[in-house]
Amino acid sequence: MISWLTPESxxxxxHTALAQPNGLLAIGGDLSPQRLIQAYRCGIFPWFNEGEPILWWSPDPRMVLFPGELKISRSLRKALKKGNYEIRTDSAFNQVMHECAAPRSGRAGTWIHEEMVSAYAALHEMGMAHSVETWIDGELMGGLYGVAQGKMFFGESMFSRVSGASKIALVHLVRQLERRGFRMIDCQMKTAHLASFGAREIPRKEFSQRLKELVNYPERVEKWCFDHEPIE
Structure with missing residues (x-):
């Protein structure tokens, strides 16, 4: 039986999440900052289409990337060393979300609608949601966004307007998180794209156990500013 949430619940x-569809846990509630913060601390995320009730998910297994296990392909390493780009952080958060929501080949719709943009923009203003952006010749060409709590980063979505731009942003994010002592990046669901970077599935129980420790580190609630050490 799926739980229907009220604003107070x-x-x-x-463990009560459904096996099919994998991880559906609850319906309803709201997308207030307090609700979203509670959700991420518990290992839960919202994912629903515009016009639908809010759906909350906690899949089993869970796709994660441990920063020390990052894999960088030979072609991507060349692109990183070429350096014809600029990495910025938190300079165009809403634009990144809208780019992630833009139509893509093979995808009919998007779950990043205006209700979601408004909700995560509020977290961004609180210093908890962040964007990492790849700029080329003064234009935003790729990037990603997600939520940070303690020593945990929850990746949400990424986009590229030119080949490899989001990959460059991801590598810079992972290296920066590693230097800051972050120990796990939530990738939510398995994809071949994320697996190519070294992401892998772990049981939900293990994910939850790790999460309980990582989200309880002291918060750095602020806009991000990366250092620019070279990518090895």
Whole structure:
């Protein structure tokens, strides 16, 4: 039985999530900053189409990337060394979200609609949601966004307007998180693209256990500013 949330209710235990569709845990509630913060601390994320009730998910297994396991292909390493780009952080958060929402080949719609943009923009203003952006010749060409809590980063979506731009942003994000002591990046669901970077699935129980420790580190609630050490 799926739980229907009211504005006052808490999320149900993760083990009550459905097996099919994998990880559907609850319906309803709201997208207030307080609700979203609670969700991420519990290993839950919203994912629903415009016009639908809010759907909350906690899939099993969970796709994650441990920063020390990042894989960089030979072609991507060449692009990184070429350096004909600029990495910026938190300079165009809403634009990144709208680019992630733009129509793509083979995808009919998007779950990043205006209700989601407004919700994550509020987290961004609080210093908890962040964008990492690849700029080329003064134009935003790729990037990603997600939520940081403690020593945990929850990746949400990424986009590229030119080949490899989002990959460059991801590598810079992972290296920066590693230097800052972050120990796990949530990738939510398995994709071949994320697996090519070294992301892998772990059981939800293990994910939850790791998460309980990582989200309880002291917060750095601020806009991000990366250092620019070279990528090895």
């Amino acid at each position: 808490h999320f149900p235990p993760l």
